Amino acid sequence: MNSDSPLLQASQLRWQAAATHIVHDVSLHVGQGELVGLLGPNGSGKSTLLRMIYRILRPASGTVHADGRNIWQHGARDNARAMAVLAQENGSEFELCVRDVVLMGRTPHQSPFARDSAEDFRIVSESLERVSAMPLAERIFSTLSGGEKQRVLMARALAQQAPLLVLDEPTNHLDVRHQFELMNLIRDLGLTTLAALHELPLAAHYCDRLYLLKNGHLVAQGAPAEVLTPETIADVYGVKAQVRPSRRTGKPLIEFLPDEML
Numbered sequence: 001m002n003s004d005s006p007l008l009q010a011s012q013l014r015w016q017a018a019a020t021h022i023v024h025d026v027s028l029h030v031g032q033g034e035l036v037g038l039l040g041p042n043g044s045g046k047s048t049l050l051r052m053i054y055r056i057l058r059p060a061s062g063t064v065h066a067d068g069r070n071i072w073q074h075g076a077r078d079n080a081r082a083m084a085v086l087a088q089e090n091g092s093e094f095e096l097c098v099r100d101v102v103l104m105g106r107t108p109h110q111s112p113f114a115r116d117s118a119e120d121f122r123i124v125s126e127s128l129e130r131v132s133a134m135p136l137a138e139r140i141f142s143t144l145s146g147g148e149k150q151r152v153l154m155a156r157a158l159a160q161q162a163p164l165l166v167l168d169e170p171t172n173h174l175d176v177r178h179q180f181e182l183m184n185l186i187r188d189l190g191l192t193t194l195a196a197l198h199e200l201p202l203a204a205h206y207c208d209r210l211y212l213l214k215n216g217h218l219v220a221q222g223a224p225a226e227v228l229t230p231e232t233i234a235d236v237y238g239v240k241a242q243v244r245p246s247r248r249t250g251k252p253l254i255e256f257l258p259d260e261m262l
């Protein structure tokens, strides 16, 4: 792959359910090392778009290239080496212990019927440490709280050691400290990341660039200060807000005005 080309390139993706268009010709890219946020209100099409990107939903039209390769011309295992996913439907059915859930992240690197190696176990432990979930290692996954599950699934994605991370609401269920810890981790990993986020302040602080969806259409894209304006927040979310640059970081600080609903 040309080192200038984006690690993820989604072009003109469209998806419809029956006669209803859910995602309309959306294109996005994520360059090497970028942390890119996908924003939009409930039902705007974020998960549907991400499912096309991580090869669960076949688009009605459009293409997805990860690491320079068309994802539909390669098998799931090949794609799993290029892209690790933390999805919204997080398999609360797992009756496995946490260590084994994270070990599942190693599958794309193992040959069929191979036993887990010492290296696999080392990577699993390291991944659990990184999300502060080592004390949970022997617990049954289904008995964890929502936030604990989210951290363990993040550890599984890390154990996959793919260059590209696709995260659907990774901060879902996390308290404010764990939200910051996870976003700090994602930023500090230096991986290439596309993350659907609901918390606009987190997106403003952490993301290099943002894409904003409304009713399945891309309505804004660019740096956080370009996308998160009072006008776009009012238009897309129907909420009044004031935005000013932080004196400390220069990044947009958003003050919502919930008593002045539009």
Ligand SMILES: Nc1ncnc2c1ncn2[C@@H]1O[C@H](COP(=O)(O)OP(=O)(O)OP(=O)(O)O)[C@@H](O)[C@H]1O
Binding pocket: 017, 022, 040, 041, 042, 043, 044, 045, 046, 047, 048, 049
């Ligand atoms: N298989 C389907 N059949 C019919 N409608 C669907 C299907 N999948 C998604 N939708 C609809 O498409 C729209 C977009 O859903 P999607 O889950 O992509 O939104 P989202 O932006 O991720 O929402 P949220 O923030 O609430 O998770 C919703 O109105 C949803 O009901």
